[in-house]
Amino acid sequence: MFGGSLDRPITKERIFEVQNRTPSVRKPRASFSGVSHAVADLRTFPKRMASQRRKSFVLPGNPTHIEPKRDLPDMPFTCASVWTEPSVWDKGFQSHQQLRAPCWLRRCVSTTFRHPRRTVDHQSPTATAKWAQQDSLDPTLPIVAVVPPTRLDSNSSGAAARAAAAAQNEMLDYLRKLRAKERNVRRDSESGVGIDTRHAEAETAIERRGRLIGTCNSLLPLTSLADPYRELPNELFAQILSYLDAHSLVNSELVSRQWHTCASDPLMWKRVFLNDFRPKSQTIPENSTDYPIGGRGLGSAEANQDWKRMWKTRKALHQRWTDSHAAAIYLEGHYDSVYCVQFDEEKFLTGSRDRTIRIWDARTYRCIKILGVPSKIIPPVLLPLADKGGRRPFTKIFSQQFKFEPNSTKPAIYHVGSILCLQYDDDLMITGSSDFTCIMWDIKADWKPFRRVRYHNAGVLDVCFDKKHVVSCSKDTTVCLWDRQTGDLIHRLSGHRGPVNAVQLRGNLAVSASGDGISKLWNLLSGNCVKEFPSKDRGMACVEFSPDSLTIFAGGNDQVIYQFDASTGELIRELKGHSGLVRSLHLDSANGRVVSGSYDTSVRAYDIRTGDPVVEFVGWTASWILSAKLDYRRIIATSQDSRVLVIDFGYNLPGMELLERRPKPRIDSLCESAGGLRLDS
Numbered sequence: 001m002f003g004g005s006l007d008r009p010i011t012k013e014r015i016f017e018v019q020n021r022t023p024s025v026r027k028p029r030a031s032f033s034g035v036s037h038a039v040a041d042l043r044t045f046p047k048r049m050a051s052q053r054r055k056s057f058v059l060p061g062n063p064t065h066i067e068p069k070r071d072l073p074d075m076p077f078t079c080a081s082v083w084t085e086p087s088v089w090d091k092g093f094q095s096h097q098q099l100r101a102p103c104w105l106r107r108c109v110s111t112t113f114r115h116p117r118r119t120v121d122h123q124s125p126t127a128t129a130k131w132a133q134q135d136s137l138d139p140t141l142p143i144v145a146v147v148p149p150t151r152l153d154s155n156s157s158g159a160a161a162r163a164a165a166a167a168q169n170e171m172l173d174y175l176r177k178l179r180a181k182e183r184n185v186r187r188d189s190e191s192g193v194g195i196d197t198r199h200a201e202a203e204t205a206i207e208r209r210g211r212l213i214g215t216c217n218s219l220l221p222l223t224s225l226a227d228p229y230r231e232l233p234n235e236l237f238a239q240i241l242s243y244l245d246a247h248s249l250v251n252s253e254l255v256s257r258q259w260h261t262c263a264s265d266p267l268m269w270k271r272v273f274l275n276d277f278r279p280k281s282q283t284i285p286e287n288s289t290d291y292p293i294g295g296r297g298l299g300s301a302e303a304n305q306d307w308k309r310m311w312k313t314r315k316a317l318h319q320r321w322t323d324s325h326a327a328a329i330y331l332e333g334h335y336d337s338v339y340c341v342q343f344d345e346e347k348f349l350t351g352s353r354d355r356t357i358r359i360w361d362a363r364t365y366r367c368i369k370i371l372g373v374p375s376k377i378i379p380p381v382l383l384p385l386a387d388k389g390g391r392r393p394f395t396k397i398f399s400q401q402f403k404f405e406p407n408s409t410k411p412a413i414y415h416v417g418s419i420l421c422l423q424y425d426d427d428l429m430i431t432g433s434s435d436f437t438c439i440m441w442d443i444k445a446d447w448k449p450f451r452r453v454r455y456h457n458a459g460v461l462d463v464c465f466d467k468k469h470v471v472s473c474s475k476d477t478t479v480c481l482w483d484r485q486t487g488d489l490i491h492r493l494s495g496h497r498g499p500v501n502a503v504q505l506r507g508n509l510a511v512s513a514s515g516d517g518i519s520k521l522w523n524l525l526s527g528n529c530v531k532e533f534p535s536k537d538r539g540m541a542c543v544e545f546s547p548d549s550l551t552i553f554a555g556g557n558d559q560v561i562y563q564f565d566a567s568t569g570e571l572i573r574e575l576k577g578h579s580g581l582v583r584s585l586h587l588d589s590a591n592g593r594v595v596s597g598s599y600d601t602s603v604r605a606y607d608i609r610t611g612d613p614v615v616e617f618v619g620w621t622a623s624w625i626l627s628a629k630l631d632y633r634r635i636i637a638t639s640q641d642s643r644v645l646v647i648d649f650g651y652n653l654p655g656m657e658l659l660e661r662r663p664k665p666r667i668d669s670l671c672e673s674a675g676g677l678r679l680d681s
């Protein structure tokens with residue numbers, strides 16, 4: 001280092017020679033701290049601890065220190081001895097007789113992480129003098145300087161990083177001790193209260209992340225990364241999964257085999273299915289009847305149902321409603337206009353101007369029974385279906401039943417006028433006709449008519465009933481309330497100034513719609529009108545009453561559907577879109593839709609919560625729409641062109657048989673075997 005052999009002794013002359021030698025350009029050091037100058041690096045370090053002061057190398061010349069007496073010429077130095085270059089001599093001490101410790105050794109022994117670095121405003125003369133005065137009186141410092149030290153850029157020093165790492169390690173040690181104490185607390189493994197699901201691997205990952213960030217502020221609260229399936233009781237884990245929606249439950253099946261087994265459990269998917277598609281609970285009056293309008297789409301009551309597949313089918317069916325993707329099935333058999341319809345999962349019932357009621361099989365779309373005596377047996381001339389643009393069916397099916405032979409024996413009681421309305425439940429069917437009468441039919445006795453009543457002086461336009469009462473309305477502007485069991489008249493409700501076209505019954509309340517442009521709410525106990533709901537223009541042709549008796553829908557000549565609040569009488573909203581008289585309304589409260597049929601040959605469905613249109617089918621029939629009903633799967637509409645239109649959203653959809661109460665054969669397989677069926681794509 002001083003030139004020549006390393007064993008050459010160092011004398012005063014050698015030191016003087018080295019001092020006066022022109023220093024060569026030093027090669028940059030590969031230092032972890034990035035310090036380029038030893039003196040500047042040393043001056044920027046903070047104070048040392050008392051234990052470190054004893055290790056310091058004290059320079060001679062400090063008045064507070066005792067300079068060791070050494071005879072430099074007589075003291076031999078070897079390669080293990082300390083040395084210094086001319087650049088490390090302080091400017092205030094130029095004596096060549098003084099030796100200093102090497103810079104790397106002084107830097108190592110003087111570094112500490114327990115004191116913050118001194119910050120001095122080097123531009124202020126007062127601060128500079130004060131700093132020099134304090135350091136000159138401090139015996140702990142190894143050197144006295146009369147000029148302020150040169151501060152290096154913080155980016156070039158590694159002291160701050162080492163200090164942050166040390167503080168972070170102390171924080172992690174504290175957290176480890178704290179968690180070790182928590183693990184010793186006794187847990188209640190039976191109830192699952194207070195179970196600690198944190199895992200050692202999770203803590204290691206968090207600690208590693210904190211070390212990489214390099215600051216204690218990056219420490220985040222520990223999250224549970226342990227497997228809940230292993231840590232929790234099976235019942236508690238299953239209960240947690242039961243709160244997931246279908247999409248999250250499907251993702252849970254991908255976690256592991258154990259998760260897949262639990263998430264695929266039929267009971268788990270049953271909860272999801274019922275939460276998504278079961279009708280919301282509504283307050284229904286005690287005397288009201290749940291009319292079998294369509295199906296519920298909830299499957300049968302049998303055990304071991306494939307609830308996951310049922311959920312997928314209902315979602316696909318809902319998407320078809322959104323896309324207006326449906327098949328059109330035309331039932332041809334009546335000889336004249338079809339005025340009314342009602343259906344369930346097994347059969348369709350239609351009433352016509354030809355004075356008959358036809359029963360159609362919902363599986364095969366074939367007519368299986370005719371009630372009444374037809375006025376004529378000449379098949380009608382069917383009008384062609386005009387393609388008016390818009391949404392068209394993806395397939396068409398025609399079921400012609402004109403050659404069907406009626407019953408050979410004439411019934412004892414039958415209508416001699418058009419069948420204008422009908423309603424049925426599990427035991428009873430009541431029909432109203434233009435012959436001013438209503439006929440009651442016993443369904444369980446093979447549809448045998450057993451009573452005829454006449455309380456009107458004109459055609460009976462609508463009828464409905466519950467477990468106790470029957471309500472009918474007529475062109476004679478009256479509404480009659482009579483007993484279901486005996487057929488006796490209870491009240492005759494008067495007040496309308498025009499034909500009463502529609503009526504609905506909910507417990508002790510009934511609502512009617514008339515051609516005078518007013519809908520009335522009646523109290524059946526007193527027989528008085530308690531509230532009126534007027535239209536803005538012209539008459540009312542149809543009305544619907546929600547099962548909770550809170551909402552009334554009415555439509556008519558002004559081409560608008562009104563939604564009223566039954567308790568306050570206020571108009572909630574108007575549902576628009578039709579360009580002709582709104583002839584029919586039906587409310588499907590279970591699925592949140594209301595369907596309307598109009599003289600503009602269109603069938604429309606609306607969302608009852610928002611009033612937005614759901615589907616719209618224009619021109620699927622050749623003439624006016626006279627009646628329309630719907631359920632979760634289909635819309636059935638009757639027309640003046642003597643056809644019955646079935647708009648089926650579930651046609652050829654896999655899994656639809658699971659949603660019915662009983663499994664049904666596929667329609668496409670029946671189209672080939674059943675006579676009279678014609679398929680047009």
